[in-house]
Amino acid sequence: MASTDHGVTSPGRAHIEARTLRQDRWWQAPLTTFVVFSAFVVYATVRAFMGRDYYASPYLSPFYSPCLGDCVEGASDFGQPFAWWPLSAALIILVFPLGFRMTCYYYRKAYYRAFWLSPPACGVAEPHQAYSGETRFPLILQNVHRWFWYAAVLVGLVLTFDTVLAFRPMPAEYALGDGETSGIHMGLGTLLMIANIVFIWLYTLSCHSCRHVVGGRLRHFSRHPVRYRLWTWVSRLNESHGKWAWYSLFSVAIVDLYIFLLATGTIQDVRFF
Template sequence: MATGTEHRHGGGGVRAPGRAAIAAAHLRTDRWWLAPACTAAGLLAFVAYSTWRAFANAHYYAAPYVSPFYSPCLAQNCRPMHGGPNADVFGAWWGISPAIIILIFPLGFRLTCYYYRKAYYRGFWASPPACAVAEPHRSYSGETRFPLILQNVHRYFFYAALLVAGVLTYDTALSFRDDRHHWGHMGLGTLVFLLNIVLIWSYTLSCHSCRHIVGGQLKHFSRHPVRYRAWRLVSRLNARHMQLAWASLISVALADFYVYLLASGVFDDPRFF
């Protein structure tokens, strides 16, 4: 076990004095590299796609659907170009894609998420690459130095994520209207948006910060039965946090891509009624 001095100065790790002297890099015989490689590939694919869509500044509104990457539209350049929902908070001075304003909040929430930290630490930095596989770095400082110390803002991004999820819930409700703003519409896009918002809320509420907010700082659950039931529910979701993280990541990209296909005229939204 590394001493406190070794940890502070980055001298700890599997090669530190006092640790077992195992010459082999690892003793695993399975394809341990497959999981971090798939994780890195999946995250890279989403980063590439979301970057393209965020800077495209086009094809993000097809009545009654607005892309989750661009909602809420807070810049003036949303309305005259696309006719979609627009709050016009930033005014005309914001000339680039309005998605840049919005994506910082869900992106910050996911980047600082406990599961995603594990995913990209292993997938991109090999820190560590897998269980029982030594990381290639000579020093280890954890999340005690800049920039990783900024991971502690996760709890604040959680509140922003709640607001974003609320906006996407509103957009999902609007997907039940037709292009003349009459209620009673349901198309394939409505189902896509419903699936997305269910997964978004499930992932957000399964967050470790949410679990702490709901059930933390309590000495006796018996005196707080409502919070205890809420904590039990969040704990069940938390046990599936990894699966919900990936499912919601795929669903939000799918919802955006569906709007893109409609807005670019690839096909019309199939309507059920």
């Protein structure tokens, strides 16, 4: 509620000078979130604006997928309708997965506590004098999260397609032996992309919005057994939504970094067959 009469400084609350009476290291969790999340934001921003070293056949960085701008040869599997775009191709599509994460219920709690200290932890007073929740601009925009979820599903399908393409035979210049390509490619990058897409789907399907889509607005579950089973399954995934959020955050950065190192020639792909 948008009033200064509600919160830890309201007249009805006990007057305690200390910020908190907690004796544990409550500050470790928000500090860790602040450091890790800030590092990811800086890394992702730099990579998004680089506009290069995002494709090392057959691997395409998830930051640039689908590559719809003026992309390097082999990186565009859906054409280049935005070839006229003057900036990095990543900036065309990153708004969708980024919007999904930034409006995510779990991430809201994480960065509200770590960056805005609202509040920094349970039982710890926040420094703000007023509280308006998500009823005013810009936080009212958090309510579009469900629509970003639909976009995230499409992004997940595209990344799944990229993972399948990671099994493509290598070009002749990367082939084993005397210029002959193998029938299928399997490398460390392939395994990283598989792990990444698994975490991406676990994060996407464990979303609160997904839970509402499959089982919301129903009066009688008994009349909708299929949707009830889906709702039950998503609810179980939802219990670990925060874990999948972090795992997928790390996995997408690791895959991009691996592809960057391949594209720059810093390392060679570890080939299995």
